[in-house]
Amino acid sequence: MIPHSRPVFDDGSLRAVQQVIARGHTARGPVSETLETRVSQLTGKTYGAAVDSGTSALMLALFALQVDAPVQRVGIPAYACRALLHAVRACGVEPVLMDCAEDLRLHVARAQALAPSLDAIILVHPFGLIEPMVAEAWPCPVIEDIAQAAGGSLQNCPLGGFGDISIASFYATKPWGGAYGGMLLSNRRDIFQRVCEMRYADTAGIALPYAGNHQLSDVHAALAMDRLVRADEERQARLQLVEQYDEWLVPLDSEPVRRETTGNQYRYIVRVEDAEKVIANFHSHGIGAARPVETSLDALTGDVLSGAASAWRHCVSIPVLADMTAGERTKMEKGFKSCL
Numbered sequence: 001m002i003p004h005s006r007p008v009f010d011d012g013s014l015r016a017v018q019q020v021i022a023r024g025h026t027a028r029g030p031v032s033e034t035l036e037t038r039v040s041q042l043t044g045k046t047y048g049a050a051v052d053s054g055t056s057a058l059m060l061a062l063f064a065l066q067v068d069a070p071v072q073r074v075g076i077p078a079y080a081c082r083a084l085l086h087a088v089r090a091c092g093v094e095p096v097l098m099d100c101a102e103d104l105r106l107h108v109a110r111a112q113a114l115a116p117s118l119d120a121i122i123l124v125h126p127f128g129l130i131e132p133m134v135a136e137a138w139p140c141p142v143i144e145d146i147a148q149a150a151g152g153s154l155q156n157c158p159l160g161g162f163g164d165i166s167i168a169s170f171y172a173t174k175p176w177g178g179a180y181g182g183m184l185l186s187n188r189r190d191i192f193q194r195v196c197e198m199r200y201a202d203t204a205g206i207a208l209p210y211a212g213n214h215q216l217s218d219v220h221a222a223l224a225m226d227r228l229v230r231a232d233e234e235r236q237a238r239l240q241l242v243e244q245y246d247e248w249l250v251p252l253d254s255e256p257v258r259r260e261t262t263g264n265q266y267r268y269i270v271r272v273e274d275a276e277k278v279i280a281n282f283h284s285h286g287i288g289a290a291r292p293v294e295t296s297l298d299a300l301t302g303d304v305l306s307g308a309a310s311a312w313r314h315c316v317s318i319p320v321l322a323d324m325t326a327g328e329r330t331k332m333e334k335g336f337k338s339c340l
């Protein structure tokens with residue numbers, strides 16, 4: 001089966017982890033610090049705090065904002081990873097779901113109508129696509145989530161450079177993913193300092209709204225650093241692959257969801273009549289197609305959102321692997337012709 005995701009490792013990855021273990025210091029240390037500097041540079045942010053996951057980064061971002069002012073209602077996209085909903089709920093905050101448009105970005109008018117009632121908003125660049133609304137002015141703090149689109153850019157600025165706080169994930173399947181990990185990025189020193197305090201329970205003050213052990217280990221940081229070395233090359237390889245997919249799709253019945261060359265081509269998403277049937281068909285051809293999200297969040301909260309419901313019924317995510325072999329490409333071409 002061609003997997004839906006496959007991180008690329010090599011001997012350098014092995015050596016990077018071995019070096020950490022050989023030094024005998026596997027908890028947070030110099031590699032995590034180097035990763036913080038590197039990711040801050042890549043996103044154009046002044047400060048980066050490495051943490052144990054993207055979910056923790058979201059949660060700590062919200063707790064850090066709560067020190068400034070009460071945060072009671074947070075807007076999150078309805079057609080997004082469940083981690084967002086869990087992070088918001090973990091902070092005791094009400095999630096306000098925002099519907100998506102046909103192209104899987106936020107529905108602009110609906111998001112703008114909700115904005116005045118929100119205390120913060122999480123804007124996600126979904127599936128390697130770009131959420132242009134990060135460049136707009138919002139009446140509340142913006143948390144920009146680049147977990148799936150890290151390495152992309154908008155208006156010549158790197159993604160992650162727009163939010164008041166930005167978060168990244170180094171989970172294995174993500175474009176910058178090693179194994180586990182995340183990062184919170186900001187130009188605000190006070191936010192950065194709060195997060196650094198909250199991520200280490202042994203020294204965190206009890207006046208903070210939360211503290212826990214959320215530091216990133218140097219083993220995980222070494223894997224993420226290793227992935228960063230090849231991230232741009234992998235993005236280029238995925239870009240070439242999706243151009244090939246576009247060509248295969250021209251004579252067929254399905255439509256690709258719009259994409260931009262400045263996105264990072266993390267997923268290739270098509271709209272079909274019956275997503276479930278098409279995914280099963282791909283599986284029978286040895287291709288690990290999947291739904292872009294396991295469940296749309298409105299199905300969990302009981303909200304009724306037409307855009308998200310339609311995306312769930314019709315969208316299929318097809319693997320875009322940076323290291324796809326010639327044999328796998330042939331299999332994909334046949335899969336496209338038979339399943340779409």
Ligand SMILES: Cc1ncc(COP(=O)(O)O)c(C=O)c1O
Pocket residue numbers: 053054055056080081083084124145147148169170171181182
């Ligand atoms: C858009 C988005 N944000 C945040 C997360 C959470 O990241 P992590 O898996 O590192 O906790 C995910 C993970 O799936 C995600 O897709």
